[in-house]
Amino acid sequence: MSGRGPEGPAFxxxxxxxxxxxxxxxxxxxxxxxxxxDVTLYLSxxxxxxxxxxxxxRKAPEPYVExxxxxxxxxxxxxxxxxxxxxxxxxxxxxxKSWETWLRKYKAKKEAExxxxxxxxxxxxxxxxx
Numbered sequence: 001m002s003g004r005g006p007e008g009p010a011f012x013x014x015x016x017x018x019x020x021x022x023x024x025x026x027x028x029x030x031x032x033x034x035x036x037x038d039v040t041l042y043l044s045x046x047x048x049x050x051x052x053x054x055x056x057x058r059k060a061p062e063p064y065v066e067x068x069x070x071x072x073x074x075x076x077x078x079x080x081x082x083x084x085x086x087x088x089x090x091x092x093x094x095x096x097k098s099w100e101t102w103l104r105k106y107k108a109k110k111e112a113e114x115x116x117x118x119x120x121x122x123x124x125x126x127x128x129x130x
Contacts, residue, residue: 011035011088018042018085026058028086029065038070038090044082050089051076 011017011031017024032039032053040050054075055066063080070090109119 016085016087022080025083025085026063026080029053029056029080029083030058032086032088033065035088037088039067040087040089041065041067041078041083042085042087043078044084049076049078052090 011028015028017028019025033056035053037052038050039053040048042048049067049069051067051069051071053065054068057064058080064077065080065083066075066077068075112119
């Protein structure tokens with residue numbers, strides 16, 4: 001697990017949570033839903049499943065997450081009580097490609113150009129998401 005955010009632990013690429021606190025686990029699963037890479041779910045059965053967390057409903061009568069497995073098999077649904085942990089194992093495909101990052105790079109190139117430095121083309125569109 002990485003550092004703590006204002007609302008509790010912060011989760012990012014390389015982070016992992018396994019523990020007995022259902023609120024922290026729910027927060028980790030919520031962060032996994034927002035993550036743009038694969039995660040690994042650690043199940044109470046001992047199984048580990050890697051894939052993309054495509055859906056979740058914490059407020060359902062039986063809260064669950066849905067995961068599209070990395071092996072290409074059918075989407076699977078896991079109730080919260082069956083999950084003992086989550087790790088952010090896949091590469092975040094959009095890391096460093098936010099609007100703010102692009103804008104910062106664009107401004108730096110423009111400043112370098114104004115100093116007479118060669119910067120190459122300054123594109124008006126951000127890099128593609130691999």
